[in-house]
Amino acid sequence: MNFSHQRSIPQSLQEYGRGIAGGLMFSLPLLYTMEVWWAGFTLHPGRILLYLACTFVVLMLYNRFAGLRRDAALREVAIDSVEEMGLGLVLASLVLWLTGRIDHDMSLAELAGKIVMEGMTVAIGISVGTAQLGGEGTEDEGVAGDERWSGGYLPQAAIGLCGAVLFVANVAPTEEIGVIAMESSPRMLLLLAALSILLGALVLHFAGVHGADRHVARDTWLLSLRGIVTTYAVALVAAGACLYFFGRLDGLPWQLAFAYCVVAAVPAVLGASAGRLLLQIRPPGH
Amino acid sequence: MTAKSINRPPAGKNPLEWAVFALSFLLVLGVVGILAEEVLRWQDSPARLTAQIGGTALQDGARWIVVEVRNDGEGLAADVEIEVQAGDESADFTLDFVPRGTVRSGRVSFPQTIDPAAAKVSIRGYREP
Secondary structure, three states, X not given: OOOOOEOOHHHHHHXXXXXXXXXXXXXXXXXXXXXXXXXXXXXXXXXXXXXXXXXXXXXXXXXXXXXXXXXXXXXXXXXXHHHHHHHHHHHHHHHHHHOOOOOOOOOHHHHHXXXXXXXXXXXXXXXXXXXXXXXXXXXXXXXXXXXXXXXXXXXXHHHHHHHHHHHHOOOOOOHHHHHHHHHOOHHHHHHXXXXXXXXXXXXXXXXXXXXXXHHXXXXXXXXXXXXXXXXXXXXXXXHHXXXXXXXXXXXXXXXXXXXXXXXXXXXXHHHHHHHHHHOOOOOOOX | OOHHHHHOOOOEOOHHHHHHHHHHHHHHHHHHHXXXXXXXXXXXXXXXXXXXXXXXXXXXXXXXXXXXXXXXXXXXXXXXXXXXXXXXXXXXXXEEEEOOOOEEEEEEEXXXXXXXXXXXXEXXXXXXX
């Protein structure tokens, strides 16, 4: 099997250390959120399995288009994604055990559910941390990206999805999203949607965020408009998916479910715009 | 090709990375296996709760009774209300959740004069989340 990288064992340990730091940094709010602990035993196991599968896809997208393996074959990206999932499960188990959220009296199904619901966000954090927290002079820093792939419309949308998930996953399971959605009038929801779109436009085109000049298509007004609309659409999809996976949309009429998505899309759009740019540590082909 | 890449050793994973991958793969496979088995045996039926006295103890001038609640059904029970009666005295408590296949416990206190052998426990009700 061909691999794009060669690391010594100390270098690998450093990389795992960065991953663990990133995993905890990005997922600590979730590890301390009781709605997520509950999701592990209140949700149908099939939905938890689907959540695991979707996280694998998000990890593959991030590792392929924005992480350290932009020059790697698909199989190597898959191997790294499995590693990140495994480390995420171990790290989540450790924190859940240390905080008294899991113990030996629980059934296997409850343990697996809780650990997966927490561990998958930890895995995404590990992936991002491994790539983002690296110092200068590591082997991976010199990897050349494939501009044709990672700079395109769909890869950028995929990285935006990763950023949106990372941001919205921390608020989607909480009761507060429901409280805001239920208490907001249609006019306020419309204003929240407008604010989200404006935030996306601001970050991508006006705020001079690092990397926007390289990763945001802005040659014509049509391309700019496509980017802004896509960013909000990606944010809505990420918000809806996270709300669904944490069981927040169950039993709701579609109007209220949509209101939940609009409310959760505010943080998601920040992830899909600013988060998307921050996740791309180096410009493609640099 | 740069000088750096010429000096680079042949690409490949080292033994530590292979070990981490192997353990991760087994862990993910195990979790998928447990959840898949749960999916196959899942039935849309209500919780089946039973409660029993798990023990008693005299502490700080009170008789403490431990109650264990078990859910042998398929559904999840939330806000499970438990009542314990001992003679003319009664006490109650609420458990947030009793997931299927699990045992959750709580304690109630009585005056130390009661006869713990006469204590009876009953489930008043629960919520289906």
